[in-house]
Amino acid sequence: MGSLGRKAVALAGAALSIAIAAPAVAAGPPPGSPEFLARDLQNVTDAYGRIIGQGGQLQNPNYLPALVAEGTDVNLSQLAEQAATPTRPVLTPAMVVPGWNVGNPLRRGWAGKRGIRQRVAYTNRYGALIRGDVFAPLPGAKDPYTGAALEPPYPGVVLTTGSVQGSERMYWWLAQDLAERGYVVLTYDVQGQGTSETLPHPSGDLPFCNPFAPPEEEEMNGCPGVPFQQIANFTKGTVDAMDFFVSTPDAPYVSKARGSADVNAFNPYWRLWDRSPDPHPATPGRTTRLAIVGHSLGAAAVSRVQGTDDRVAAVVALDKLSGPGASGPLDGKGVKPTVPALAVQSEYGFTVQPYFLNGSGLLPGLNDPSKAPDPRRERATGFDAWQKAGVDAMLVVPRASTHLEYTDIPLALPASRYGQALTSVYVQRWLDRYVKHEGVALPTVATKKAKKRAARKARKAGRSTKAKRRQAAPAGEDPLLATSFTYLEPTAVGRWSPVTLQRDPLLSFYHCSAYAFRDRTGSQVLQSGDVTGVGC
Structure with missing residues (x-):
């Protein structure tokens, strides 16, 4: 973003900006009242909507048969991979717990019908074997929403999983949704999670490390990548994954200490x-058509990497975007808001409890029951820092959402019914805006002859010839500000059905959603610190 755009965001109300007034604060029931408690109890119940809600896992007769079939296939393929690489042990729950790494079994058979996918493997900077998958549109495919033909080449996305043994198949829903819309997407397991190797390899086939040696930067000990639950696995994992994503036959990826591994x-x-190179990057100098997405500790990682790796054009953080002042489990130390950021953040953490026990969201804690939850809580982790820096940003807080909203896990852990669908819609639209530049008025590209002709006319009229010409302003509603969406969700193996999502009822009534970004002409700044009138 140029300096003019940055100033426009920072100085809301200036001539170049338009402040979208937040709606009036909704008159909700007073905290602690029977009405407030009843509403909160319903919210807690809705946080299990993916399992028990209408059309959810237990309410859809197609789900359990698909789960059995997909779970069996996944377990057998994972065992075969491990058997083929006996010196590269994968010591993770995904290898032993049935259903852990299944994802959404209703998406079974996606590859070859709605897109293409290929399994990949490479070693990271410490020689550990990393496994993942690359997704892309089918040859000759059409956009399932618009019917427009999809023609390569496409922008790219690298998706980093969450911690606490998050595995890449849990995130295939988003990779597949993006691939169907015209993106090439890499998902992978960080070292020590999913189907990726646990231990490093200094050289050759045998793993080895000295935990008592001086640790490398960000590492907890002298055994790089161990334990898995450390920010280094996710920041370095993201960079290594980007290195692999951009590799070609002429510029191959170097798999260190690969030994006899098939990579x-x-x-x-x-x-x-x-x-x-993107001739119209949202951030000056960021001309690579590549976005990064991360969840949980992966979200903290991409929050950092977007500020240090010039290949990143846009970032999406799924619970939570970390700004320089963020603290706690998703520390924002070293973060520099640089590229347009979409933050999708949750009301609850791994567990669901009444509002007065919900603490900071990620971790439970006792709050004053006579007070409503802090409406600015989710803005404070990262969105406010992006807005202050004058970098385009948007914050979406789905109602009744949990930290597990963004992982497909069968029958066990809480998540709302439509939080994942709402997330997918916003991710698609954010990347369409900042990586594809869809529906955005960009400077026109003119021939030398046309430029000379325009310059002569400008001189005669006494106008400056330095200003860039822009395309006409796009018609219709800004997709990021729409209040109703259509989403295609799998309802049976091989069957996707449209659902209509109404924005406001699906956003939190406890914590504010917000946005501050340039409009599609690039000449104004749209902003709201409280989309649905929560009270920010």
């Missing part, structure tokens, strides 16, 4: 990714 020398879909 990919380059991204198998390298031809499908648009490698041309």
Whole structure:
């Protein structure tokens, strides 16, 4: 973003900006009243909507048969991978707990019908074997929402999982949704999670490390990548994954200490990714058509990496975006708001409890029952820092959402019924805006002859010839500000059905959603610190 755009965001109300007034604060029941407690109890119940809600896992007769079939196939394929690499042990729940790494079984058979996918493997900077998958549109595919033809090359996305043994198949829902809309997407397991190896390899096939040696930067001990629950696995994992994503036959990825492991020398879909420099980047100098997405500790990682890696054009943080002042489990130390950021953040953490026991969201804690939850809580983790820095940002807080909203897990852990769908819609629209530039008025590209002709006319009229010409302003509603969406969700194996999502009822009535970004002409700044009138 240029200096003019940054000033426009920072100085709301200036001539170049338009402040979208927040709606009047809704008159909700007073905290502690029977009405307030009843509303909160319903919210707690709705936080299990993915399992027990209408059309949820237990309410859909197609779900359990698909789970059995997919779970069996996944377990057998994982065991076969491990058997083929006996010196590269994968010591994770995904290898032993049935259903852990299944994802949404109703998406079974997606590859070959709605998109393409290829399994990949490479070693990270410490020689640990990393496994993942690359997704892309089918040849000759059409956008399932608009019917428009999808033509390569496409922008790229690298998706980093969450911690606490999050595995990549839990995030295939988002990779597949993006691939269907015209993106090449890499998902992978960080070292020590999912199907990726647990231990480092200094050289060759045998793992080894000295935990008492001086640790490398960000590492907890002298055994790099161990334990898995550390920020280094996610920041370095994101950078290594980007290195693999951009690799080609002419510029292959170097898998260190690969030994006899069967690895990919380059991204198998390298031809499908648009490698041309973006002539109109949202952030000056960020011309690579690549976005990064992360969840949980992966969200903290991408919050950091977007400020240090010039290949990143846009970032999406799924619970939570970390700003420089963020503290706690998702520490924001070293974060510099740089590229447009979408933050989708949750009301609850891993567990669901009444409002006065919900603490900071990620971790339970006792709050004053006579007071409503802090409406600015989710804004404070990162959105406010992005807005202060004058960098485009948006915060979405789905109602009744949990930290597990963004992971497909069968029958066990809480998540709302439509939080994942709402998340997918906003991720698609954010990346369409800042990576594809869809519906955005960009400076026109003119021939030398046309430029000379325009310059002559400008001189005659006494106008400056330095200003860039722009396309006409896009018609219709800004997709990021729409209040109703259509989403295609899998309802049976091989069947996707449209659902209509109404924005306001699906947003939190406890914590504010917000936005501050340039409009589609690039000449104004749209902003609201409280989209649905929660009280910010």
